[in-house]
Amino acid sequence: MAEAALLRVENLQSWYGESHILHGVNFEVGKGEVVTLLGRNGAGKTTTLKSIQGMVARRTGSVVFEGQELIRQTSNAIARAGIALCPEERGIFASLNVRENLMLPPPVRPGGLGLAEIFELFPNLQERLSSQGTKLSGGEQQMLAIARILRTGAPLLMLDEPTEGLAPVIIEQIGMTIAKLKAKGFTILLVEQNFLFASKIADRYYVMEDGRIIDAFTAQSLKANMEKLHDYLGV
Amino acid sequence: MFQFMHYPPQLWFGQLSLGLINGSFYALLSLGLAVIFGMLNIVNFAHGAVYMLGAFCAWFLLNGFDIPYPVLVHGHLALASAHLPSHLNMWWALFLSPLFVGIFGMILQRTMLRRLDGLEPIYGLLLTFGLAAIIQGLLQNAYGSSGEPYDIPGVLSGGHNLGFMFLPNYRIFVVVASSIVCFGTWFAIERTRFGATLRAATENPKLVQAFGINVPLMITLTYGLGVAIAAFAGVLAAPIYQVNPTMGADLIVVVFAVVVIGGMGSILGSIISGYMLGLIEGVTKVIYPQASGVIVFVIMAVVLLMRPSGLFGRAS
Ligand SMILES: Nc1ncnc2c1ncn2[C@@H]1O[C@H](COP(=O)(O)OP(=O)(O)O)[C@@H](O)[C@H]1O
Ligand SMILES: [Mg+2]
16 A cells, blocks of 8 residues: 555544444545454444445544545535545434335446446345335345445445354355456445455454554465454454 | 214315315424424424414515614604605515515524434423524514504405305415415425435435535525524415414414324324314314314323324334
């Protein structure tokens, strides 16, 4: 990562009400990389993504994306700057059908995937376009949650535990999707508990604990550090 | 057994058409309340007042507006007024009055209601209740409580003799105009891109904003829309009930009962129960007139006992 990073997070701190959750998070993501945040439950991974997206009211530090400082921006401005989040709880809208869910996020730049490309990645969705969003299976909802941010043309996708609670076949399909997205030039910041899944697609890893980044690995150095990792993640 | 069939048909049709008129106003007002409640989580107690403002606005557009200004008379401060003439009839008012009152509503939302974000809904109810009292009080002070007549355009006067009853053209117009606005609003919310965004923002405003949508602006527009529909109803009501500072306060209590029956926040529910309850009131006026003033509240009590979330509401 010699050239300037696409996303640079420095000394990011955030709070929910009075509780101080992030205590100075530092990391960066290069253009076209798949970077994974690892860490136990409650380490602050989701909060990190939400803070980058501007969804945590009180946050300080610096989030620079494509050279632009976003820490003081509102979440809609951050989305328009080109960052899109697929939230942990998926956030499929019950009062919208699948098509409306898919079309909800407005395009923020040219270069987003067209509907044909999206249906190629997720054929299931095409058959269920007029179903109520929350009537889909868990796996289909996850695909919908990913699909809808691909349309927008945002170059940085943040995926929060996309494999959580899904069957192995579907996990595999999502893994293949992420690989295809990477090939298309998207940059991906992934949060995962499923280390095995992450290890197949990530270029680099950061490990979080108690609201801080405590370690970093590249895919190449992974094998040599396996023991340390097991220790961090308690697996 | 079918004793009620012995009432003369003129009475039936007369009361049912009046019921449909009242139902039109119930539907328009409860629709606006539902839209506002869904998006802002505020029970807009000012809804009756903005309905009344809509009627007054129509009256000003037709008769001109007196602008008060302070003057010194023998060293004492007094109020004088300048007359701003205007002769815009109802066709103009149906468009301009919702526009002006809608803008007024958006200013209220931006300057006051927005500050209640994140507080219990009771605060919004109290604030809008106070605003309603102020608006109504100011107009009562200026125009008294006797009511001002409002003339309808020539084309809408007169009526048709159907043989069994005389049907005034204006009643037909009110029912058609309110149905169009109700259907249009329903369509805009349930079947368009903008409506999908609105529904999504009602469910999860934070996430919708994080997709790049300016949710605070949508909230303001939604409040403006709900208020504008009430003002539209006020214009339609002006020739029927006269333009009176208390016209909204009288109506809003029944409308709240309608909203509760339909299910708080349900668009379709508020429209259907609005028309339905107007008709039920009409039927009651024929067969047991003494109960016509309370029938809506009796139905509300029964609905609350059997289905607390309302006929069309989603149980939470
Ligand atoms: N909305 C919230 N309000 C208060 N505390 C929260 C909220 N969300 C998360 N937390 C707390 O913040 C910490 C980090 O949570 P989170 O970012 O969700 O962790 P992770 O995604 O790594 O499992 C946890 O201790 C959690 O209890
Ligand atoms: Mg999490």
